[in-house]
Amino acid sequence: MVEFRLPMLPQPGEVVWSVKINGIDVKLNIESNAILLDVLRDQAGSLGTKRGCDMGTCGCCSVLVDGEPRLSCLTLAAELNGHEITTVEGLANGHHLHPIQKTFTEFGGSQCGFCTPGFLVVSSALLSENNDPTDEEIKTAIEGNLCRCTGFQQIVDSIRAASDIIKENNSIEDSTSAKSNPHPGFMEGG
Amino acid sequence: MSKDKDSKEIQGYRQQPGKLPFSKPGSGGKNSFSKPIDLENIPVSQNGRKDQPWGPHRHDSLISGQVIGRPTALVDSAWKVTGQAQYGDDIRLPNELIGRIVRSPYHYAKILSIDCSDALNLPGVVAVATGIDAKNKFGVLPVTKDEHAMAVDKVRHAGDLIACIAAENENIAREAERLIKIEYEILESIHDIEDGLEDSEYPIHDRGQYHIGNSNIQKRVFQEFGDISSLEKNTVASHRSNWTFAGVNHGFTEPHAVVANWSPDGRLTLYTPQQVPHYVHRSLADVLEIPMHQINVHRTFVGGGFGGKSDPFPHEMCAAILARKSGRPVRITFDREEVFWVNRGRHPSKIEMNLHADSEGRICGIETDALIDGGGFASFGHVTTYYNGVLHTAPYEIGSFHYTGARVWTNKPASGAMRGHGAVNSRCAVEVGLDDLAEKLEVDPITLRLANLLPPHSATITGFRVTSIGMRECLERVKKESGWSEKFRKMPLGKGIGVGCGFFISGSGLPIHWDPNKFPHATVHLKIDMDGGVTIHTGAAEIGQGSDTVVSQSVAEVLGLPLDMIRIRSRESDTSPVDLGSYSSRVTFMNANAAISAAMKIRDELIKAASDITGASLNSLIVGDRRIFDKNDPAIGVSYLEALHKSQEEKGALISSGAYRTPPMGKTHKGAAAGLAPAYSFSAYVAEVSVDIETGKTTVDKVWAAHDCGKALNPLAVKGQIIGSCHMGLGQVLSEEMRYGRSGHLMNPDFLDYKIPSIHEMPEVIPIIVESNDPEGPFGAKEAGEGPLLPILPAVCNAVYDAIGVRTEELPITSEKVFKLVEKKCRLQGISNPLDLKSPRLEFSDLQNTLDKRAQLHSKRDIERRLNSNREEYYNGAIFGLEPTKSPEEIDDNWSVRVIPEENYLLSPRLAGSAWKHIERRNMGD
């Protein structure tokens, strides 16, 4: 005889979810009890938002909601109807990386890279509020994010370097621009 | 041929400085002029200006000054920072099913029956599989295959796999999980590591005729080297300790995930974040009973490995089985708790460490006994058991070495390889022991170490061939930069400073799957076509450590190309030559060496073509930044693209293959291969700590971390590895611990209770790179991924002693433990307020002077040895007066090598040594 145990929650209803994700209006049917991280990954196509623990302990799933960092694994998606969500995919402007993305590559902020999306969105929020943070402010901003590879030091370096770029208003080159010429001439005295 | 600049004889043409002679179709691009000779980056041996204090290297002539030695962004980092890197769970194939695994709630039980019919009847469930679907065993080491895709007869730890389900979505799969009915007969489980040494009614595994008694001993090791007989009479000071190390988990951020897909032609593609794709490849063939060529293993981006993604895993088999049964792609992703169930983390261990010093301050004996808890499966355990001993026979010269080790099965999640594999715990015990010995001898612990180091190009007591050694420089640098002499035993109560060293393999000498065919350990293929970009094919597993980058750098350097002209394909076994994977810190050493030899072949072809065009002789042509030119007159030369197009005439794309294999080395006793490596890394750290005397809380304030990586091919990545290793090691020494409850249940399989240091616990780390220029390493490089983890543990322990005068023999050093030790110390001294404790002080004895002098002499000796290529042999033992050029067992009758205990040892064996009381079944006489 089949012994069915009741699922933990009553069957959820579907709701219409309309939000802005990375500047684009998105309308989806989601389950009313769906978690934001699941919706982002499975329905909205933001696979850049990572799942490291599902219980608020790693920060890999961080996204910005109206510019504020939020752990998407602890957020009920339905609550965000009408809000603006930014994920790591929304940081770059086309092929112009956000300064924080550029410096994470150049200063060793990213090794395996799994924690990187979380760190990036959180620190981009910090830098848009405060373009000249102290080390303490940087540390406090990323204290909810776990990185097992870098030991954090090069992440802090990267954020500091990004703040320099932002302060000086330097632009970042389009990544599709021409790279090295395989047929160079000869420059004397090199 | 004359290379006279003014000679009109030269055929071909001179390029006008600053003028392009003509353009080539499709060239374009930035940096249209090359600066062929950047003398700052060319070593002195090639008439450049780059200093070489450690002498020239055989790869010097390949240095084009492009990328080697410069801080370089990882070549795949753009994918990571844009969220486009695809890790295991990011592989989404059309029509996929979600797989879930049914796990055992019991520690140890026989499975009497499994009824899947209800689960299969649930709408949305497409396939269910159990142990009978795949009965073949597998395991990472061919000698200890003891895992099944799913339990066949019994489950061996809570969380062991019993069945798996593929369903339309996760909710249905979870619901189906509950519908699978399993009948168990619960067996008595063992959890205490010491119980594993005893005979048991139901040993966790049965190794047939090789089973050791009726016990749960998976592997035992006995090793005795040197002059044991005179040990007692020479000893003037001894250190004895009994350590308990908790098990720790890798804690990588990406939980395991796998996707399996059988394509219409009947081939399997397995997408998996693996450090060692090749062994999965082999295991899949065994388990699925199909030939290897029918399988394509696709390594996705790997969200951290640290050894935890290097076994072939049962869930990888499950995904393949489910996908085969269902006819659709199957994706299985773990939650964090499941990661702890598969574990393979560092072994919980009990280590007894005895060190002895003689009147000259020489280390006349090391006696180690290590009992390690393997959990439910063998994994890499065979190797771990050896590593716990043999990896602390250097960097010091020692009089005798006695090691007994045993690994036992218990009903816990399996332990395995983790960063610093097998070396971390016993290294911690040795280095703390040396600190204590120094205290007893009344000398400075750094001087004690400096006066006992093996010289470069020597053999350790167990016969390892050590080439370059930067140990002395590491110690001297951290001593100077930390201001050691003003601080050691001079700081106020609660503040302390401590030192620790490390020694680690740079690639293991023998491949795990030993092949009689002399297969190489690493192979790299190159392909270059009209466009001039270089495609590298390698199977080396990029796991975030920068393997793709270092291989690309090596090729770019040899061919004189900027990194943006290199692209690397390292993901799929279909297209990559076999590589043994990212373990034992082997990738830089072996893969970059293979890459260099592949690139050298292309380089030769390009030089030949350049010679054909310009008429310059082959030996006068060198490779610089995208140009091949006459070293005496750089204006005579051709661009890279011209040379390439010339050499493509008649044959099309240039292709080449390069391989690396370790040279023959080491002794021949049983187990001699364990710990053999083509080179070894060395490191020395100084840590400064504050201990809150009233609460026992330890805070690490600053770390000076010197690591000898041979040559930093990418200093940015080397520093990242050093700092990251410090972080991971700090976790183990301060807070990380897999805690098991009284009933044996794992109590903290999550990141809330498994405490990895956050950014606020992380001290400032000053990474110091020492480059000892290894003769066989690629451009002189060794490893930097694992070795840097070892010294941080003992450095912190020793600093805690310096701060408050208590020594812990149990990790992690939580506040409670320190508090108790302080309390005990107060009680013994009759002090009521711990703030009245005296901080430790040390007056040096006369021996300090002797050691200082010896260290200075040895320092000279070492520099001579490393610069002199006609040096004589040096065997461990010379410091004790033995003839340095002869292996000691050949000349000294008292000097012995023993790998099986004598009978009288068994009368009073040490803890792990008691494993030898059992008789192996094949010797039982029946």
Ligand code: FES
């Ligand atoms: S997945 Fe959200 S914090 Fe870890």
Ligand code: FES
């Ligand atoms: S880069 Fe790997 S976890 Fe942060």
